[in-house]
Amino acid sequence: MTNTILVVEDELSIATLLQYNLKQAGYEVMIANDGEEGLQKAIEHRPNLILLDLMLPKRDGMEVCKELRIQKIDTPIIMLTAKDDEFDKVLGLELGADDYMTKPFSPREVIARVKAVLRRSKVVESAQTNDEKEKLSDSEKTYHIGPLSVYPERFEASLDNKELEFTPKEFELLVYLLENKNRVLTRDQLLSAVWHYDFAGDTRIVDVHISHLRDQIEENSRKPKYIKTIRGLGYKFEEPKGS
Numbered sequence: 001m002t003n004t005i006l007v008v009e010d011e012l013s014i015a016t017l018l019q020y021n022l023k024q025a026g027y028e029v030m031i032a033n034d035g036e037e038g039l040q041k042a043i044e045h046r047p048n049l050i051l052l053d054l055m056l057p058k059r060d061g062m063e064v065c066k067e068l069r070i071q072k073i074d075t076p077i078i079m080l081t082a083k084d085d086e087f088d089k090v091l092g093l094e095l096g097a098d099d100y101m102t103k104p105f106s107p108r109e110v111i112a113r114v115k116a117v118l119r120r121s122k123v124v125e126s127a128q129t130n131d132e133k134e135k136l137s138d139s140e141k142t143y144h145i146g147p148l149s150v151y152p153e154r155f156e157a158s159l160d161n162k163e164l165e166f167t168p169k170e171f172e173l174l175v176y177l178l179e180n181k182n183r184v185l186t187r188d189q190l191l192s193a194v195w196h197y198d199f200a201g202d203t204r205i206v207d208v209h210i211s212h213l214r215d216q217i218e219e220n221s222r223k224p225k226y227i228k229t230i231r232g233l234g235y236k237f238e239e240p241k242g243s
């Protein structure tokens, strides 16, 4: 099935360039020229991915992103920012963007990011579909550590039987930490395993996500029992003794 990409961009030349290159790469493309229209099209047409400009008339990219996540629409979003935009990457990612790119970018770079983000979302999606099909499959891998239970295939986790809510990326990170329990993982390792960055990216993304995980699973996120910071190295998911 062809993936549809919604491009929300008010600069005609950039919108046209993106449209042309995405079509060349085999995607269906939809264009919106302002935030309002972008939001509407995202809700109505449910594209597979959104390229969302930050500075937009009517509603800016941050607002659109936030609004979509509030409405529980988890379409992957890549934020497009200009070099001098005062864009706080961490805030953008906190609001639910999956990735961001700084203008000017090459079409090749955009396609590569689009592919990477779609690949990631497919993994999560297929986990969710499997969930519906085989809710009771007992062959699935699960993690039980103290009060924490994680069901990677169902995309579910609970603490003391209370369901936890994670963004897809937070969940992926948690599962990766669990798969590598008791091993120290560097920020770069995490960035490449969970975000599929093949280059040195901004490792603050990792720290932000770790802190979200801690807020949900740790009794005291300042004194984490499970997700330990290994100074100068990275992080480690530790299974407390006797749990």
Ligand code: CA
Binding pocket: 009, 010, 011, 053, 054, 055, 056
């Ligand atoms: Ca703009």
